[in-house]
Amino acid sequence: MGHGGNNVIPNVHFRKVNGCQSGRNNRVFMRTWLNQAGRKKRRANTRKEKAAKIFPRPAAGLLRPLVHPPTQRYNMKVRLGKGFTLDELKEAKIPRKFAKTIGIAVDHRRRNRCTESLQANVERLKLYMSKLLLFPKKSGAKGVKKGDTPRSELQNVAQNTLKEIIPVPKPQKRIKARAITEEEKSESAYKKLKKARTAAHYQGERIKKAKEAAAKET
Numbered sequence: 001m002g003h004g005g006n007n008v009i010p011n012v013h014f015r016k017v018n019g020c021q022s023g024r025n026n027r028v029f030m031r032t033w034l035n036q037a038g039r040k041k042r043r044a045n046t047r048k049e050k051a052a053k054i055f056p057r058p059a060a061g062l063l064r065p066l067v068h069p070p071t072q073r074y075n076m077k078v079r080l081g082k083g084f085t086l087d088e089l090k091e092a093k094i095p096r097k098f099a100k101t102i103g104i105a106v107d108h109r110r111r112n113r114c115t116e117s118l119q120a121n122v123e124r125l126k127l128y129m130s131k132l133l134l135f136p137k138k139s140g141a142k143g144v145k146k147g148d149t150p151r152s153e154l155q156n157v158a159q160n161t162l163k164e165i166i167p168v169p170k171p172q173k174r175i176k177a178r179a180i181t182e183e184e185k186s187e188s189a190y191k192k193l194k195k196a197r198t199a200a201h202y203q204g205e206r207i208k209k210a211k212e213a214a215a216k217e218t
Contacts, residue, residue: 051161056135058160062105063128065121066168078168083107084121091118092125102132103165124166133157 051059065088067081068074083105089096099106104125112118133149144151 047161051159055159056133056157057103058162058165060160060163060165062103063124063165064105065107066117066124067110068117078171080164080168081107081110083110084125085110085112085118087112088118088121088125091122092129094125094129102134104128127166 047059062083064080064082065084066078069077069079084099084107086096086106086108089099089104089106094104096106096108133154135154136144136148136151
């Protein structure tokens with residue numbers, strides 16, 4: 001080794017050596033996973049126990065909304081959020097206090113930034129309410145309250161054991177090739193953008209002229 005620069009002092013231990021010592025020294029870095037099948041069975045049994053404990057409620061817990069993750073990197077994806085906004089519950093005509101009692105998660109902090117997300121979650125709530133079966137809290141005729149499902153419909157009710165109560169819709173990634181239509185050929189994206197840009201540029205002038213015209217008429 002030369003003396004040309006400030007180099008690292010060699011400190012090699014040679015643990016992975018060839019020959020009889022490789023098995024002895026290298027055994028520390030080896031990790032077995034012999035309990036993989038056992039853990040899988042244990043998790044399945046735990047899920048079954050949890051489902052039996054909370055029957056007839058869904059095994060997944062509370063109903064969650066569909067949200068877009070933050071930042072430009074992930075905002076094209078859709079995942080489950082913490083809870084439904086107060087506007088979404090209002091649009092679906094579900095009182096916020098009542099929503100918590102029928103398995104709907106509520107998040108008073110979240111806000112709806114666009115109409116599309118609001119409508120998507122409202123439809124999700126309406127679908128949930130259409131499939132919801134409310135068991136009476138007490139037995140007997142006096143235990144049945146307004147809004148409870150009739151006892152005749154509560155016989156042999158199957159429990160929802162899905163990972164998500166209403167699954168997150170998967171977007172269609174592949175688009176099949178097709179022939180370009182004549183209408184698409186005739187349209188020009190550049191012309192549309194140019195027209196919109198021009199309209200935005202002269203918007204202030206148009207408003208000013210309209211106000212002056214209205215003032216002259218009066």
